[in-house]
Amino acid sequence: MSTVTERVASPPTPPPRRPNWLLALLRNSWRQLTSMRTALVLLFLLAVAAIPGSLLPQRAVNIDKVNDWQAQHPKLFPVFNSVGAFEVFASPWFSAIYVLLFVSLVGCIVPRARDHLRALRSRPPAGPRRLDRLPQHRVLTDPAAADPAAIAAVLRGRRWRVAVRGDTVAAEKGYLKETGNLVFHVTLIAVLLGVALGNWYGWHGNRLLVAGADKTFCNVLQQYDESGLGPRVDASELPSFCLELTDFQATYQPTGQPKSFRATVKVDEQGRPERTAAFSVNDPLRLRHANVYLLGHGYAPVIRYTDRYGRQQTSAAPFLTNDGMLTGQGVATFPDANVDPKTGARNPDQQVGFDGLYLPTAPDSPPYVRSSYPAERNPRLNLVAYRGNLGMDAGIPGSVYRLDQRQIASGKLKQVGAKVMKPGDSWTLDDGSKVEFLGTRPYVTLSVRYDPGELIVLGGAVALLIGLMLSLTSRRRRVWFRVSANPDAASPTDGSSLVEAGGLPRADYAGFADEFDQLVTAVRNGGAESTAATSGDADSVAGDRGAERERTD
Incomplete structure:
Protein backbone atom coordinates (compact mmCIF):
# COMPACT_ATOMS: atom_id res chain seq x y z
CA MET A 1 0.00 0.00 0.00
CA SER A 2 1.45 3.22 -1.05
CA THR A 3 0.93 6.56 0.62
CA VAL A 4 0.82 9.80 -1.20
CA THR A 5 2.20 12.77 0.54
CA GLU A 6 0.64 16.00 -0.52
CA ARG A 7 2.62 19.11 -0.11
CA VAL A 8 0.57 22.13 0.80
CA ALA A 9 2.15 25.30 -0.43
CA SER A 10 2.64 27.86 2.34
CA PRO A 11 1.39 31.37 1.65
CA PRO A 12 4.06 33.72 0.38
CA THR A 13 5.78 35.89 2.99
CA PRO A 14 4.65 39.47 2.57
CA PRO A 15 7.46 41.90 1.85
CA PRO A 16 8.57 44.01 4.81
CA ARG A 17 6.74 47.26 5.13
CA ARG A 18 8.83 50.22 4.25
CA PRO A 19 8.82 52.85 7.00
CA ASN A 20 7.08 56.08 6.25
CA TRP A 21 9.92 58.57 5.94
CA LEU A 22 7.65 61.53 6.64
CA LEU A 23 6.39 60.09 9.93
CA ALA A 24 9.94 59.15 10.90
CA LEU A 25 11.14 62.67 10.13
CA LEU A 26 8.33 64.23 12.18
CA ARG A 27 8.94 61.86 15.10
CA ASN A 28 12.68 62.52 15.15
CA SER A 29 12.14 66.27 14.81
CA TRP A 30 9.72 66.23 17.74
CA ARG A 31 12.19 64.30 19.87
CA GLN A 32 14.93 66.76 19.08
CA LEU A 33 12.70 69.77 19.73
CA THR A 34 11.49 68.46 23.10
CA SER A 35 14.94 67.55 24.39
CA MET A 36 16.40 69.51 27.26
CA ARG A 37 19.45 70.37 25.19
CA THR A 38 17.28 72.04 22.54
CA ALA A 39 15.38 73.97 25.23
CA LEU A 40 18.65 75.32 26.62
CA VAL A 41 19.85 76.30 23.14
CA LEU A 42 16.56 78.11 22.44
CA LEU A 43 16.74 79.90 25.78
CA PHE A 44 20.26 81.06 24.92
CA LEU A 45 19.09 82.19 21.46
CA LEU A 46 16.23 84.13 23.04
CA ALA A 47 18.69 85.97 25.29
CA VAL A 48 20.98 86.72 22.34
CA ALA A 49 18.04 87.86 20.21
CA ALA A 50 17.01 90.36 22.90
CA ILE A 51 20.41 92.11 22.78
CA PRO A 52 19.60 94.29 19.73
CA GLY A 53 16.41 95.40 21.48
CA SER A 54 18.54 96.71 24.34
CA LEU A 55 21.27 98.34 22.28
CA LEU A 56 19.25 99.86 19.45
CA PRO A 57 16.29 102.28 19.81
CA GLN A 58 12.90 100.66 19.30
CA ARG A 59 9.95 102.20 17.49
CA ALA A 60 7.52 101.07 20.16
CA VAL A 61 9.52 102.89 22.82
CA ASN A 62 10.80 106.08 21.18
CA ILE A 63 10.30 106.76 17.48
CA ASP A 64 12.32 110.00 17.70
CA LYS A 65 15.44 108.12 18.74
CA VAL A 66 14.96 105.76 15.80
CA ASN A 67 14.79 108.74 13.46
CA ASP A 68 17.92 110.21 15.04
CA TRP A 69 19.74 106.90 14.60
CA GLN A 70 18.67 106.86 10.95
CA ALA A 71 20.05 110.35 10.45
CA GLN A 72 23.37 109.40 12.07
CA HIS A 73 23.77 106.07 10.21
CA PRO A 74 22.09 106.46 6.81
CA LYS A 75 23.93 103.48 5.27
CA LEU A 76 23.44 100.99 8.10
CA PHE A 77 19.81 101.88 8.80
CA PRO A 78 18.30 100.09 5.75
CA VAL A 79 20.23 96.92 6.58
CA PHE A 80 19.19 96.88 10.23
CA ASN A 81 15.64 97.89 9.40
CA SER A 82 15.25 95.03 6.91
CA VAL A 83 15.85 92.45 9.65
CA GLY A 84 13.57 94.17 12.17
CA ALA A 85 16.36 95.43 14.44
CA PHE A 86 14.24 98.43 15.45
CA GLU A 87 11.21 96.25 16.21
CA VAL A 88 12.96 93.29 17.78
CA PHE A 89 10.24 92.09 20.11
CA ALA A 90 7.60 92.25 17.36
CA SER A 91 9.75 90.67 14.65
CA PRO A 92 8.84 87.26 13.18
CA TRP A 93 12.21 85.69 14.03
CA PHE A 94 11.99 86.69 17.70
CA SER A 95 8.43 85.37 17.87
CA ALA A 96 9.56 82.10 16.23
CA ILE A 97 12.25 81.56 18.88
CA TYR A 98 9.75 82.42 21.60
CA VAL A 99 7.14 79.93 20.33
CA LEU A 100 9.70 77.16 19.75
CA LEU A 101 11.03 77.62 23.29
CA PHE A 102 7.50 77.42 24.67
CA VAL A 103 6.73 74.22 22.73
CA SER A 104 10.08 72.68 23.68
CA LEU A 105 9.53 73.34 27.38
CA VAL A 106 6.04 71.87 27.28
CA GLY A 107 7.33 68.81 25.44
CA CYS A 108 10.09 68.38 28.05
CA ILE A 109 7.94 68.87 31.11
CA VAL A 110 4.87 66.77 30.36
CA PRO A 111 6.68 63.38 30.17
CA ARG A 112 8.86 64.23 33.16
CA ALA A 113 5.85 65.29 35.22
CA ARG A 114 4.08 62.02 34.34
CA ASP A 115 7.12 59.99 35.35
CA HIS A 116 7.54 61.97 38.57
CA LEU A 117 3.91 61.43 39.57
CA ARG A 118 4.32 57.73 38.88
CA ALA A 119 7.45 57.68 41.05
CA LEU A 120 5.64 59.46 43.88
CA ARG A 121 2.89 56.85 43.86
CA SER A 122 5.25 53.89 43.67
CA ARG A 123 6.94 52.20 46.61
CA TYR A 175 11.83 63.69 45.81
CA LEU A 176 11.82 67.45 46.30
CA LYS A 177 14.76 67.70 43.90
CA GLU A 178 12.71 66.55 40.94
CA THR A 179 9.67 68.42 42.25
CA GLY A 180 11.70 71.64 42.42
CA ASN A 181 13.05 70.97 38.95
CA LEU A 182 9.53 70.58 37.57
CA VAL A 183 8.30 73.65 39.45
CA PHE A 184 11.19 75.64 37.95
CA HIS A 185 10.30 74.65 34.40
CA VAL A 186 6.54 74.96 34.85
CA THR A 187 6.89 78.46 36.27
CA LEU A 188 9.27 79.33 33.45
CA ILE A 189 6.39 78.52 31.09
CA ALA A 190 4.11 80.64 33.28
CA VAL A 191 6.54 83.56 33.01
CA LEU A 192 6.60 83.19 29.22
CA LEU A 193 2.80 83.11 29.15
CA GLY A 194 2.64 86.20 31.36
CA VAL A 195 5.03 88.09 29.10
CA ALA A 196 3.03 87.04 26.03
CA LEU A 197 -0.25 88.06 27.69
CA GLY A 198 1.16 91.46 28.59
CA ASN A 199 2.46 91.93 25.06
CA TRP A 200 -0.86 91.01 23.43
CA TYR A 201 -3.32 92.78 25.72
CA GLY A 202 -1.13 95.43 27.39
CA TRP A 203 -0.56 99.04 26.47
CA HIS A 204 1.59 101.94 27.63
CA GLY A 205 2.04 105.65 27.08
CA ASN A 206 4.26 108.50 28.26
CA ARG A 207 2.97 111.96 29.00
CA LEU A 208 4.52 115.20 30.22
CA LEU A 209 1.92 116.80 32.51
CA VAL A 210 2.12 120.48 33.53
CA ALA A 211 0.36 121.63 36.70
CA GLY A 212 -2.92 123.46 36.28
CA ALA A 213 -6.54 122.81 35.37
CA ASP A 214 -5.91 124.05 31.81
CA LYS A 215 -3.34 121.24 31.33
CA THR A 216 -5.55 118.34 32.42
CA PHE A 217 -4.66 115.06 30.73
CA CYS A 218 -7.24 112.46 29.71
CA ASN A 219 -6.47 108.89 28.71
CA VAL A 220 -6.85 109.32 24.96
CA LEU A 221 -4.22 108.00 22.57
CA GLN A 222 -3.82 111.37 20.86
CA GLN A 223 -2.81 113.06 24.15
CA TYR A 224 0.22 110.84 24.73
CA ASP A 225 3.68 111.98 23.74
CA GLU A 226 4.66 108.34 23.14
CA SER A 227 2.41 105.31 23.18
CA GLY A 228 2.20 101.66 22.25
CA LEU A 229 -0.77 99.29 22.07
CA GLY A 230 -0.72 95.51 22.10
CA PRO A 231 -1.80 93.70 18.91
CA ARG A 232 -5.18 92.86 20.48
CA VAL A 233 -5.88 96.29 21.97
CA ASP A 234 -7.90 98.95 20.17
CA ALA A 235 -7.53 102.64 20.96
CA SER A 236 -11.25 102.87 21.73
CA GLU A 237 -10.86 100.25 24.47
CA LEU A 238 -8.58 102.38 26.68
CA PRO A 239 -10.05 103.01 30.15
CA SER A 240 -11.55 106.43 30.72
CA PHE A 241 -9.85 108.66 33.30
CA CYS A 242 -8.39 112.16 33.58
CA LEU A 243 -5.50 113.51 35.67
CA GLU A 244 -4.78 117.06 36.81
CA LEU A 245 -1.47 117.85 38.51
CA THR A 246 -2.27 119.98 41.55
CA ASP A 247 1.02 119.91 43.45
CA PHE A 248 4.55 118.61 43.28
CA GLN A 249 7.06 118.48 46.13
CA ALA A 250 10.74 117.63 45.80
CA THR A 251 13.52 117.60 48.40
CA TYR A 252 17.25 117.59 47.70
CA GLN A 253 20.48 117.05 49.55
CA PRO A 254 22.97 119.94 49.86
CA THR A 255 24.88 118.52 46.90
CA GLY A 256 21.78 118.67 44.73
CA GLN A 257 21.09 114.94 44.77
CA PRO A 258 17.36 114.24 44.99
CA LYS A 259 15.95 112.81 48.22
CA SER A 260 12.24 112.45 47.48
CA PHE A 261 9.62 113.29 44.87
CA ARG A 262 5.89 113.37 45.47
CA ALA A 263 3.17 114.38 43.03
CA THR A 264 -0.45 115.11 43.93
CA VAL A 265 -3.10 114.74 41.26
CA LYS A 266 -6.84 115.05 40.97
CA VAL A 267 -8.23 111.81 39.54
CA ASP A 268 -11.49 111.66 37.65
CA GLU A 269 -12.06 107.97 36.87
CA GLN A 270 -15.17 106.72 35.10
CA GLY A 271 -17.61 105.08 37.50
CA ARG A 272 -15.90 106.48 40.61
CA PRO A 273 -16.14 109.79 42.47
CA GLU A 274 -13.44 112.38 41.86
CA ARG A 275 -10.59 112.06 44.33
CA THR A 276 -7.14 113.41 45.14
CA ALA A 277 -4.20 110.99 45.21
CA ALA A 278 -0.48 111.30 45.85
CA PHE A 279 2.24 109.04 44.49
CA SER A 280 6.01 108.93 44.25
CA VAL A 281 8.77 107.21 42.31
CA ASN A 282 8.52 103.85 44.09
CA ASP A 283 4.82 104.14 44.92
CA PRO A 284 2.81 104.38 41.68
CA LEU A 285 -0.75 105.59 41.37
CA ARG A 286 -2.92 102.50 40.91
CA LEU A 287 -6.09 102.97 38.93
CA ARG A 288 -8.69 100.38 38.02
CA HIS A 289 -7.13 99.31 34.73
CA ALA A 290 -3.79 101.14 34.69
CA ASN A 291 -0.83 102.15 36.82
CA VAL A 292 0.72 105.63 36.67
CA TYR A 293 4.46 105.86 37.37
CA LEU A 294 6.42 109.02 38.15
CA LEU A 295 9.53 109.20 35.95
CA GLY A 296 10.85 112.74 36.21
CA HIS A 297 10.01 116.40 36.71
CA GLY A 298 11.01 119.90 35.74
CA TYR A 299 9.76 123.46 35.35
CA ALA A 300 7.47 125.19 32.87
CA PRO A 301 8.10 128.95 32.72
CA VAL A 302 4.90 131.00 32.42
CA ILE A 303 5.37 133.73 29.81
CA ARG A 304 2.74 136.35 28.94
CA TYR A 305 3.10 138.13 25.64
CA THR A 306 1.21 141.32 24.74
CA ASP A 307 1.42 142.04 21.01
CA ARG A 308 1.42 145.48 19.42
CA TYR A 309 -2.39 145.49 19.25
CA GLY A 310 -2.66 144.91 23.02
CA ARG A 311 -3.85 141.34 22.78
CA GLN A 312 -2.43 139.13 25.56
CA GLN A 313 -1.50 135.44 25.29
CA THR A 314 -0.01 133.24 28.01
CA SER A 315 2.22 130.20 27.50
CA ALA A 316 3.19 127.61 30.13
CA ALA A 317 5.56 125.55 28.02
CA PRO A 318 7.66 122.85 29.72
CA PHE A 319 11.42 123.18 29.41
CA LEU A 320 13.26 119.87 29.10
CA THR A 321 16.05 119.41 31.64
CA ASN A 322 19.65 119.21 30.44
CA ASP A 323 21.37 118.05 33.63
CA GLY A 324 20.82 116.92 37.20
CA MET A 325 20.48 120.51 38.38
CA LEU A 326 17.33 120.85 36.24
CA THR A 327 18.71 123.41 33.81
CA GLY A 328 15.84 123.56 31.30
CA GLN A 329 15.67 124.43 27.64
CA GLY A 330 12.55 125.05 25.60
CA VAL A 331 10.50 127.46 23.54
CA ALA A 332 7.38 129.58 23.91
CA THR A 333 5.61 130.22 20.62
CA PHE A 334 2.80 132.64 19.77
CA PRO A 335 1.68 131.85 16.20
CA ASP A 336 -1.51 133.95 16.60
CA ALA A 337 0.30 137.12 17.63
CA ASN A 338 -0.23 140.47 15.89
CA VAL A 339 -3.63 139.66 14.40
CA ASP A 340 -5.24 142.86 13.14
CA PRO A 341 -8.38 143.34 15.25
CA LYS A 342 -10.06 145.36 12.46
CA THR A 343 -9.72 142.82 9.69
CA GLY A 344 -9.03 139.64 11.70
CA ALA A 345 -6.25 138.83 9.24
CA ARG A 346 -3.16 137.14 10.53
CA ASN A 347 0.17 137.98 9.04
CA PRO A 348 2.32 134.78 9.09
CA ASP A 349 5.46 136.90 8.94
CA GLN A 350 4.61 138.59 12.27
CA GLN A 351 4.54 135.45 14.41
CA VAL A 352 6.63 135.50 17.59
CA GLY A 353 8.68 132.81 19.33
CA PHE A 354 11.09 132.76 22.25
CA ASP A 355 13.99 130.37 22.66
CA GLY A 356 14.70 130.05 26.38
CA LEU A 357 17.07 128.61 28.97
CA TYR A 358 15.73 128.36 32.52
CA LEU A 359 17.98 128.13 35.59
CA PRO A 360 16.24 127.30 38.92
CA THR A 361 19.30 128.56 40.81
CA ALA A 362 21.45 130.85 38.72
CA PRO A 363 25.00 131.79 39.73
CA ASP A 364 25.60 135.20 41.31
CA SER A 365 27.26 136.57 38.18
CA PRO A 366 27.08 135.86 34.43
CA PRO A 367 27.26 133.78 32.36
CA TYR A 368 23.86 132.29 33.17
CA VAL A 369 24.17 129.02 31.31
CA ARG A 370 23.86 126.37 34.01
CA SER A 371 21.93 125.99 37.26
CA SER A 372 23.87 125.28 40.44
CA TYR A 373 20.99 123.69 42.38
CA PRO A 374 17.76 121.94 41.30
CA ALA A 375 15.43 123.87 43.64
CA GLU A 376 14.29 127.41 42.78
CA ARG A 377 16.57 129.56 44.93
CA ASN A 378 17.63 132.19 42.39
CA PRO A 379 15.61 131.60 39.20
CA ARG A 380 16.64 133.18 35.91
CA LEU A 381 15.20 132.90 32.42
CA ASN A 382 17.34 133.59 29.38
CA LEU A 383 15.07 134.55 26.47
CA VAL A 384 15.97 135.10 22.84
CA ALA A 385 13.10 136.67 20.86
CA TYR A 386 12.38 135.81 17.22
CA ARG A 387 9.84 137.33 14.84
CA GLY A 388 8.78 136.03 11.47
CA ASN A 389 7.32 132.83 10.10
CA LEU A 390 7.57 130.00 12.67
CA GLY A 391 6.96 127.39 9.95
CA MET A 392 3.99 125.84 11.76
CA ASP A 393 1.63 126.30 8.82
CA ALA A 394 3.71 124.16 6.44
CA GLY A 395 2.44 120.89 7.92
CA ILE A 396 5.96 119.56 8.46
CA PRO A 397 6.36 117.68 11.79
CA GLY A 398 8.79 119.29 14.20
CA SER A 399 9.81 119.40 17.82
CA VAL A 400 7.72 121.42 20.26
CA TYR A 401 10.81 122.05 22.38
CA ARG A 402 12.85 124.02 19.85
CA LEU A 403 12.30 126.49 17.04
CA ASP A 404 12.55 125.42 13.43
CA GLN A 405 16.22 125.94 12.62
CA ARG A 406 15.48 125.87 8.89
CA GLN A 407 13.34 128.98 9.24
CA ILE A 408 16.15 130.75 11.11
CA ALA A 409 18.77 129.67 8.58
CA SER A 410 16.64 130.89 5.66
CA GLY A 411 16.02 134.28 7.30
CA LYS A 412 12.26 133.80 7.57
CA LEU A 413 12.57 133.89 11.36
CA LYS A 414 14.80 136.66 12.66
CA GLN A 415 16.20 137.37 16.10
CA VAL A 416 14.96 140.66 17.54
CA GLY A 417 16.54 140.67 21.01
CA ALA A 418 17.70 138.78 24.10
CA LYS A 419 17.27 139.32 27.82
CA VAL A 420 17.84 137.65 31.20
CA MET A 421 14.69 137.89 33.33
CA LYS A 422 13.63 137.22 36.90
CA PRO A 423 10.09 136.23 37.91
CA GLY A 424 7.96 139.37 37.64
CA ASP A 425 10.23 141.12 35.11
CA SER A 426 8.90 142.54 31.84
CA TRP A 427 10.60 143.28 28.54
CA THR A 428 9.44 145.63 25.78
CA LEU A 429 10.47 144.65 22.26
CA ASP A 430 11.31 146.97 19.38
CA ASP A 431 7.75 146.97 17.98
CA GLY A 432 6.18 147.96 21.31
CA SER A 433 5.07 144.45 22.28
CA LYS A 434 5.81 143.29 25.80
CA VAL A 435 7.00 140.02 27.38
CA GLU A 436 6.42 139.21 31.05
CA PHE A 437 7.95 136.35 33.04
CA LEU A 438 5.23 135.46 35.55
CA GLY A 439 6.94 132.52 37.24
CA THR A 440 6.93 128.77 36.74
CA ARG A 441 4.72 125.76 37.09
CA PRO A 442 6.05 122.29 37.95
CA TYR A 443 5.61 119.48 35.50
CA VAL A 444 6.04 115.71 35.82
CA THR A 445 6.81 113.00 33.33
CA LEU A 446 4.36 110.11 33.67
CA SER A 447 4.35 106.58 32.36
CA VAL A 448 0.89 105.04 32.18
CA ARG A 449 0.95 101.29 31.78
CA TYR A 450 -1.40 98.33 31.81
CA ASP A 451 0.06 94.82 31.85
CA PRO A 452 -2.44 92.00 32.52
CA GLY A 453 0.39 89.48 32.83
CA GLU A 454 2.47 91.23 35.51
CA LEU A 455 0.97 89.24 38.41
CA ILE A 456 1.57 86.02 36.52
CA VAL A 457 5.18 87.02 35.88
CA LEU A 458 5.68 88.05 39.51
CA GLY A 459 4.18 84.85 40.92
CA GLY A 460 6.08 82.78 38.38
CA ALA A 461 9.37 84.46 39.27
CA VAL A 462 8.85 83.76 42.99
CA ALA A 463 7.88 80.15 42.34
CA LEU A 464 10.80 79.81 39.94
CA LEU A 465 13.26 80.81 42.67
CA ILE A 466 11.61 78.42 45.13
CA GLY A 467 11.82 75.57 42.64
CA LEU A 468 15.44 76.40 41.87
CA MET A 469 16.36 76.35 45.57
CA LEU A 470 14.58 73.02 46.07
CA SER A 471 16.33 71.56 43.06
CA LEU A 472 19.76 72.71 44.23
CA THR A 473 19.42 71.79 47.92
CA SER A 474 17.65 68.42 47.71
Missing part, protein backbone atom coordinates in the same frame (compact mmCIF):
# COMPACT_ATOMS: atom_id res chain seq x y z
CA PRO A 124 10.70 52.42 47.19
CA PRO A 125 12.44 49.68 45.19
CA ALA A 126 13.56 46.40 46.70
CA GLY A 127 17.12 46.24 47.93
CA PRO A 128 19.96 44.46 46.11
CA ARG A 129 21.03 40.99 47.19
CA ARG A 130 24.50 42.16 48.21
CA LEU A 131 24.24 45.29 50.35
CA ASP A 132 27.98 45.22 50.97
CA ARG A 133 28.56 46.38 47.39
CA LEU A 134 26.83 49.71 47.98
CA PRO A 135 28.85 52.90 48.63
CA GLN A 136 27.70 52.95 52.27
CA HIS A 137 27.47 49.69 54.26
CA ARG A 138 27.14 48.88 57.96
CA VAL A 139 26.41 45.76 60.01
CA LEU A 140 24.71 46.12 63.42
CA THR A 141 24.59 43.42 66.05
CA ASP A 142 21.56 43.39 68.39
CA PRO A 143 20.36 46.96 67.67
CA ALA A 144 17.50 48.39 69.70
CA ALA A 145 15.31 48.43 66.57
CA ALA A 146 15.83 44.79 65.66
CA ASP A 147 12.71 44.04 63.59
CA PRO A 148 11.57 45.53 60.28
CA ALA A 149 8.53 47.29 61.81
CA ALA A 150 10.70 49.10 64.39
CA ILE A 151 13.26 50.11 61.78
CA ALA A 152 10.47 51.39 59.51
CA ALA A 153 9.13 53.49 62.40
CA VAL A 154 12.57 55.03 62.94
CA LEU A 155 12.88 55.94 59.26
CA ARG A 156 9.36 57.37 59.05
CA GLY A 157 10.15 59.56 62.03
CA ARG A 158 12.93 61.09 59.92
CA ARG A 159 10.57 61.69 56.97
CA TRP A 160 11.70 58.84 54.75
CA ARG A 161 9.31 57.02 52.42
CA VAL A 162 9.36 53.44 53.64
CA ALA A 163 8.33 50.05 52.27
CA VAL A 164 8.67 46.80 54.23
CA ARG A 165 9.13 43.59 52.26
CA GLY A 166 9.59 40.60 54.55
CA ASP A 167 12.81 41.08 56.48
CA THR A 168 13.99 44.04 54.34
CA VAL A 169 13.12 47.70 54.85
CA ALA A 170 13.56 50.01 51.82
CA ALA A 171 13.47 53.77 52.22
CA GLU A 172 13.88 56.67 49.84
CA LYS A 173 14.19 60.42 50.22
CA GLY A 174 14.87 63.49 48.09
CA ARG A 475 19.44 65.11 47.01
CA ARG A 476 17.85 61.84 46.00
CA ARG A 477 19.09 58.88 48.10
CA ARG A 478 18.04 55.37 49.14
CA VAL A 479 18.80 53.12 52.10
CA TRP A 480 18.00 49.47 52.91
CA PHE A 481 17.99 47.58 56.20
CA ARG A 482 17.90 43.77 56.21
CA VAL A 483 17.20 41.86 59.44
CA SER A 484 18.57 38.33 59.90
CA ALA A 485 19.57 35.97 62.68
CA ASN A 486 23.02 36.48 64.14
CA PRO A 487 25.21 33.55 62.95
CA ASP A 488 27.63 34.15 65.83
CA ALA A 489 24.95 33.70 68.52
CA ALA A 490 25.51 30.94 71.09
CA SER A 491 22.10 29.45 70.34
CA PRO A 492 19.74 29.95 67.39
CA THR A 493 16.89 30.49 69.83
CA ASP A 494 18.47 33.20 72.00
CA GLY A 495 16.79 35.96 69.91
CA SER A 496 20.02 37.65 68.82
CA SER A 497 19.57 39.61 65.55
CA LEU A 498 21.88 41.12 63.00
CA VAL A 499 20.92 44.13 60.85
CA GLU A 500 22.76 44.87 57.64
CA ALA A 501 22.40 48.42 56.24
CA GLY A 502 23.30 49.85 52.86
CA GLY A 503 22.95 53.28 51.30
CA LEU A 504 23.08 54.67 47.79
CA PRO A 505 22.96 58.37 46.78
CA ARG A 506 21.35 58.95 43.39
CA ALA A 507 23.60 61.95 42.73
CA ASP A 508 26.80 63.47 44.08
CA TYR A 509 26.11 64.17 47.74
CA ALA A 510 29.11 64.84 49.96
CA GLY A 511 27.07 64.71 53.18
CA PHE A 512 25.43 61.35 52.55
CA ALA A 513 28.01 59.40 54.60
CA ASP A 514 27.26 61.51 57.69
CA GLU A 515 23.51 61.20 57.16
CA PHE A 516 23.84 57.44 56.74
CA ASP A 517 25.83 57.20 59.99
CA GLN A 518 23.07 59.13 61.77
CA LEU A 519 20.46 56.68 60.47
CA VAL A 520 22.52 53.73 61.60
CA THR A 521 22.94 55.33 65.02
CA ALA A 522 19.20 55.98 65.27
CA VAL A 523 18.41 52.33 64.41
CA ARG A 524 20.98 51.13 66.93
CA ASN A 525 19.43 53.38 69.62
CA GLY A 526 15.88 52.39 68.77
CA GLY A 527 14.86 55.77 67.37
CA ALA A 528 16.45 58.02 70.00
CA GLU A 529 17.14 61.47 68.52
CA SER A 530 20.77 61.99 67.62
CA THR A 531 22.13 64.60 65.26
CA ALA A 532 25.59 63.12 64.98
CA ALA A 533 27.36 59.96 65.97
CA THR A 534 29.20 60.22 69.28
CA SER A 535 32.70 58.92 69.74
CA GLY A 536 31.33 55.76 71.35
CA ASP A 537 28.96 55.26 68.41
CA ALA A 538 31.84 55.74 66.01
CA ASP A 539 33.85 53.07 67.86
CA SER A 540 30.86 50.74 67.75
CA VAL A 541 30.41 51.30 64.02
CA ALA A 542 34.13 50.64 63.53
CA GLY A 543 33.74 47.40 65.49
CA ASP A 544 30.81 46.42 63.31
CA ARG A 545 32.94 47.05 60.20
CA GLY A 546 35.70 44.85 61.70
CA ALA A 547 33.23 42.09 62.42
CA GLU A 548 31.97 42.31 58.88
CA ARG A 549 35.51 42.02 57.48
CA GLU A 550 36.14 38.96 59.67
CA ARG A 551 33.02 37.25 58.34
CA THR A 552 34.02 38.14 54.79
CA ASP A 553 37.47 36.64 55.32
